[in-house]
Amino acid sequence: MTVNAVARVLEELAPLDYAEDFDNVGLLVGDAGMEVKGILVTLDTLENVIEEAIAKDCNLIVSFHPIIFSGLKKITGKNYVERTVVKAIKYDIAIYAIHTALDNAISGVNHKICDILGLINTSILIPQKKTIKKLVTYVPLANSNKLKRALFEAGAGSIGNYSDCSFSTEGTGSFKATEKANPVIGTIGYLHYEKEAQISVTFPKDSEKRVLESLFKHHPYEEVAYEITTLENTNQHIGMGMVGELEPAMAETDFLIYLKNKMNASVVRHSELRNKDIKKVAVLGGSGSFAIEAAKAAGADVFVTADVKYHEFYQAEKQLIIADIGHFETEQFTKTLLVDYLTKKIPNFAIRLSESITNPIKYF
Structure with missing residues (x-):
């Protein structure tokens, strides 16, 4: 099976046409015609992930985040991006990134969060236009x-x-x-x-x-x-974020505890509580503050996302609770989603879940 053949399988789940314009998705490093020996699935591609791929005899890394995001004018190994690319090329390892194509897929990142939280009656939060x-x-x-x-x-x-x-x-x-x-x-x-x-x-x-x-x-x-x-x-099957319902509803503090445990979060940063049960939940993996107004318009009681800035918490305006559980924490189950999908689509093939820790944020 070639790299290109694996890419076609991935793009059945998350077509690259629906990735955001700012993103860098698809095959970033390597030869599309190369025969694949094994696939390593990771959230981020760093030097330690390349080393893990070498140890596990995987010559294709399927990464959620792209290691190359903006243009590279030189590849001299002066920073972590260049060192990772150099090592991948040296050991003939291809890197494929799926990022916002999977964010926008109806069975992608946000659907997985909904599954983890047990949400029902789910739908896209911000349907994509012009698709x-x-x-x-x-x-x-x-x-x-x-x-x-x-x-x-x-x-x-x-x-x-x-x-x-x-x-x-x-x-x-x-x-x-x-x-x-x-x-x-x-x-x-x-x-x-x-x-x-x-x-x-x-x-x-x-x-x-x-x-x-x-x-x-x-x-x-x-x-x-x-x-x-x-x-x-608008396309009701493509877009950022999802909204669903809890069955039954939960008290606010019970939900925050439930959220922390289900998402393996070290901490939940949240806006002011409203003394109202949580029934409708909006989610958006990764940096999602741009969707606060959409979550309010959807009638969500809480919006689960990451990377919310100090002043952005004010935007809750007591209309909902903004719950920031961390960037890595909202996307960590994406690896499992991709491994499960690839294992189903390409049975009897070496597909490995990366064990490398790539979360750059530590808690004390």
Whole structure:
């Protein structure tokens, strides 16, 4: 199995198209065509993780965080990033990072937090915009159903819990084939009129390549007329954070104790308590203060996240409790999520959970 083949499996779970623009995801170090001997899954890729990969005979590291985040102008080993990259190259170890692609996946980081906390009725907290596209094309009536089936199989026509969705109208198309044309219908040099269907289907943006390949393969015309537009609709299955419910509700202090124990947190930093039971819980792994207002708008009683600054706690405004349990603590179970997923998708293959400690924050 090659690095590229493993990447394709990972991108079924978390397509890179949905990673945030600022992020650096995908294959960061190594040859995509290299044969994989073993996979080591980690939260961060540091020198000690490279050493662990060497010891466990793993030549592919699947890392949540990218070790290369901003551009490297030199690789001389002067800092921990450069030393890690140098060591990976020296021992022919590939590094693949998934980061915000997995943050935005419906079965990703935040879904795992919800599982750990036992939340039910979960949904995306901040659905991602501009991730749904629409294809419009024109095809002879006799070929319209066959083309629609092919587009559906390529990933088009799924809306929420519905599949095979499309809209068609009938009309008359016209064209004149020139001398260099090879028309399937019509005669060179003569204006031709054809009863056609205008077909419209939506698709998630990560399916665009497959949808277009299917369109060109199954459309009967030599020249295919089509247009693609990006819709303003939000995608309810892609986005940052999640919100769910506790069953039953808990008293505030009971929930904070429960949160600390379930998430193996050393401390919970929180805003002022409200003397109200906790029922609806919003979560966002990693630095999530940007989602405080979204958590309030969702009616959450508490927002679990990390890296909240002093003045940002004021934003709770007694509308909810902000609970900061630490960056590592919110994302620590991501390794298990990825190992479980890869083990299921690639059985009988060496997939290891990294035992290296990469949390840079210590508590006294």
